[in-house]
Amino acid sequence: GAGVSQTPSNKVTEKGKYVELRCDPISGHTALYWYRQSLGQGPEFLIYFQGTGAADDSGLPNDRFFAVRPEGSVSTLKIQRTERGDSAVYLCASSLLRGNTGELFFGEGSRLTVL
Amino acid sequence: GQNIDQPTEMTATEGAIVQINCTYQTSGFNGLFWYQQHAGEAPTFLSYNVLDGLEEKGRFSSFLSRSKGYSYLLLKELQMKDSASYLCAVSSGGNTGKLIFGQGTTLQVKP
Numbered sequence: 096g097a098g099v100s101q102t103p104s105n106k107v108t109e110k111g112k113y114v115e116l117r118c119d120p121i122s123g124h125t126a127l128y129w130y131r132q133s134l135g136q137g138p139e140f141l142i143y144f145q146g147t148g149a150a151d152d153s154g155l156p157n158d159r160f161f162a163v164r165p166e167g168s169v170s171t172l173k174i175q176r177t178e179r180g181d182s183a184v185y186l187c188a189s190s191l192l193r194g195n196t197g198e199l200f201f202g203e204g205s206r207l208t209v210l
Numbered sequence: 211g212q213n214i215d216q217p218t219e220m221t222a223t224e225g226a227i228v229q230i231n232c233t234y235q236t237s238g239f240n241g242l243f244w245y246q247q248h249a250g251e252a253p254t255f256l257s258y259n260v261l262d263g264l265e266e267k268g269r270f271s272s273f274l275s276r277s278k279g280y281s282y283l284l285l286k287e288l289q290m291k292d293s294a295s296y297l298c299a300v301s302s303g304g305n306t307g308k309l310i311f312g313q314g315t316t317l318q319v320k321p
Binding site for chain 1: 252307
C-alpha cells in the first residue's frame with residue numbers, strides 16, 4: 096500500500112489479556128516508530144527501530160511492553176497482562192530519514208480499550 | 211529533561227489569521243516540526259524548521275528561534291477545515307529522527 100498500515104484498527108480486551116498490534120510501514124522506509132496517544136494529549140514515544148534492531152526503547156513504560164521487527168519491515172507491538180491504563184491509540188510511523196529531517200509518516204492507529 | 215509547551219485550545223474566525231506558539235526545552239535539537247491532526251485521524255506533516263527564521267508554505271508559515279527555544283505556526287485565511295489539533299514536535303538529537311511531541315493545540319474555526 097501507499098501508506099503506513101496498522102491492524103487492528105480497534106481492539107477491545109479484558110484486563111490481564113495479551114494483545115498484539117501490527118504495523119506495516121511504507122515500503123523502503125528503514126526507520127519505524129511506535130507512539131501511544133491518549134485523549135487530548137500528543138503522541139508519546141515508545142520505541143524506535145532502525146532496520147531489524149530496536150535502536151531506542153527508552154519510551155516503553157515497563158516490561159509488559161515489547162516490540163519486534165524481525166525482517167526489517169513489519170513490526171508487532173506486544174502487550175502482556177494488559178491494564179486499564181494501557182487504553183490508548185497506538186500509532187506507528189515510518190521514515191526514510193533523508194538527511195536529518197526525520198519527517199514521520201503515521202498510520203491511522205490501533206485503538207486499544209482494556210475493560 | 212524534555213519539555214514542550216503549547217496552548218491547549220484556541221478559537222478563531224473563518225478568514226482570519228491565527229498564531230499558535232510553542233516553547234521547548236530539550237537536551238538536544240535537530241529540528242522542530244509541526245503536524246496537523248484531525249479528530250480520529252493520523253497526524254500529518256505540515257512544516258520543518260532547523261535554522262532560525264520563517265518558512266512559508268502556502269497559507270501556513272512556521273517560525274523558529276533556537277536561542278529562545280520558541281516556534282510558532284501561522285495560519286492565514288482560515289478555513290473551516292483547519293479545525294484540528296496542531297502538534298509541535300522536536301527532534302531531540304542523534305540521527306534517530308525520534309520526535310518529542312507537545313500536548314497539541316486544538317484549534318476551532320468558527321464561521
